[in-house]
Amino acid sequence: MTSKSPDQMITSNSGKIWLILACLVLICRAEQVYAQASDTLNRTRLNTFLIATGVTYTAALIALNKVWYSDYPRENFHFFNDSKEWKQMDKIGHFYTAFHLIKTSNNAFRWAGVSSKKSVFWGSLMGFALMFPIEIMDGYSSEYGASGSDLAANFLGSGFFLGQSLLWNEVRIHPKYSFSESVIATYRPGVLGKNYSEKWLKDYNGQTYWLSFDLHALAGAKPKWLNLALGYGVNNMVNASGTSTPEFPYPSYRQYYLAVDFDLTYIKTKSTFLNTMLFIVNMIHLPAPALEYNKMDKLIFHPIHF
Numbered sequence: 108m109t110s111k112s113p114d115q116m117i118t119s120n121s122g123k124i125w126l127i128l129a130c131l132v133l134i135c136r137a138e139q140v141y142a143q144a145s146d147t148l149n150r151t152r153l154n155t156f157l158i159a160t161g162v163t164y165t166a167a168l169i170a171l172n173k174v175w176y177s178d179y180p181r182e183n184f185h186f187f188n189d190s191k192e193w194k195q196m197d198k199i200g201h202f203y204t205a206f207h208l209i210k211t212s213n214n215a216f217r218w219a220g221v222s223s224k225k226s227v228f229w230g231s232l233m234g235f236a237l238m239f240p241i242e243i244m245d246g247y248s249s250e251y252g253a254s255g256s257d258l259a260a261n262f263l264g265s266g267f268f269l270g271q272s273l274l275w276n277e278v279r280i281h282p283k284y285s286f287s288e289s290v291i292a293t294y295r296p297g298v299l300g301k302n303y304s305e306k307w308l309k310d311y312n313g314q315t316y317w318l319s320f321d322l323h324a325l326a327g328a329k330p331k332w333l334n335l336a337l338g339y340g341v342n343n344m345v346n347a348s349g350t351s352t353p354e355f356p357y358p359s360y361r362q363y364y365l366a367v368d369f370d371l372t373y374i375k376t377k378s379t380f381l382n383t384m385l386f387i388v389n390m391i392h393l394p395a396p397a398l399e400y401n402k403m404d405k406l407i408f409h410p411i412h413f
Contacts, residue, residue, distance in 0.1 A: 153219035160215075164237060172244065179250035187245075187252025192347040194361055196311040198260040199339065201238070203282045203316055205264025207390055209234030210278065213268070227272040235265045281319040281370070283336065285392040287413045289313040294355045295345045315340040315413075317392045319368040332373045336392060338364030342401070358403070366397035366412060 190198070213230030217223065238261040246253030264282075271278050289312040292299035300306035306313060319336040322328035340362040345352060349359035371389040376382055397412035 148220040150219075153216075153221070156215045156219055160212075160233075168240060168244075171241070176244060176248050176250075179248050181247050182249045184243075184246040185252050186255060188256070189254050189347075190256035193311050193344060194341045194349060194359070196314060196316070196339075196341055196344075198256055199316045200314075201257050201260035202264040202267070203284060205234055205238055205261045206268050206282050208237050209265055209268045212237075213272070223276070227269060231265050231269045234268075235261055275324070277324065279321040279324040281321070281334075281389065283317040283319050283368070283390060283392040285315045285317065285338075285413050286313050287315075289342070291343060291345060291355075298346070311344055312340075312342050315362075315364065315392065317364070317366070317368065319370065319392065321370055323370075323373075332370050334368040334370050336364070336366045336368035336395075338362075338366060338392070338397070340364070360401050360403050363400045364397050364412065366392070367395040369393055369395070 209231050211230075212233040213226045216226035216229050221229065239258075242253045242258055245251040267280075267282070268278065271280065286307045288303060288306055289310055291312040292306050292310045299310040299312070300308065315338045317336045317338045319334045321334055323331040323333075341349075341359060342362055343349075343351075343355070343357045343359040345355045345359075351357055351359075371385045374385055376385070392413070394411045394413040397409045399407040399409060399412070401407075
């Protein structure tokens with residue numbers, strides 16, 4: 108079995124989880140009519156959702172097989188330990204993706220009239236199931252390998268939604284994502300991206316993952332839409348191990364953030380289009396003031412950080 112190179116690792120992890128997120132955007136139309144949710148089962152809506160999801164996801168898996176796996180031979184199922192790669196940024200990406208797949212699936216089941224308790228159960232099961240085939244396909248490819256840490260991150264993302272639903276019957280801590288273009292990608296454009304459309308996908312140095320705390324739901328704070336977010340990112344990563352190179356002799360490090368955030372779910376409109384846009388944008392941490400801590404610079408204040 109061949110081992111993964113840093114170039115393959117960035118493609119195998121980032122590219123695939125963002126393809127799953129593309130499926131999420133395609134099926135999130137169910138959120139548009141979430142306000143109409145009831146406990147009266149509507150089989151037409153349920154079948155529409157299940158068929159649309161099945162067709163979209165099947166097409167995505169076919170595309171995934173062609174793009175990632177067709178050039179490499181198959182072999183016996185095997186695992187590859189990538190838990191220490193990229194300072195776990197890709198694992199957080201799996202957590203984020205699993206959470207939002209499950210949230211959307213849950214809302215779609217509610218739209219179809221499935222009861223709230225059953226929606227949480229079936230949404231959690233469906234979200235995890237949508238992520239699972241990726242690891243199976245990796246496990247049979249000679250160039251990759253199934254990742255136990257990816258599966259663990261998927262499970263934790265599922266559990267994070269399920270736990271909040273069972274405890275509060277709503278989401279009060281929202282995983283979010285943001286990207287700000289970094290200069291690091293210019294040192295290894297083949298790995299980190301040659302242009303903006305590739306960099307937001309491949310360059311972990313520009314990505315930040317957040318947990319946004321709904322202070323109104325948690326503590327009754329006002330205004331309702333004002334949240335507090337904790338963020339995590341990395342810098343100076345030109346390869347999966349984070350080691351410096353002759354071309355880039357700088358140490359890699361982790362970044363931790365405390366920032367203002369906004370909860371767009373408190374904005375109510377009569378427009379299905381605007382509701383859909385608010386749903387999608389609420390998965391993103393919008394630019395806001397932030398404090399950063401890292402071992403190199405210690406504390407840094409950013410008037411605006413994205």
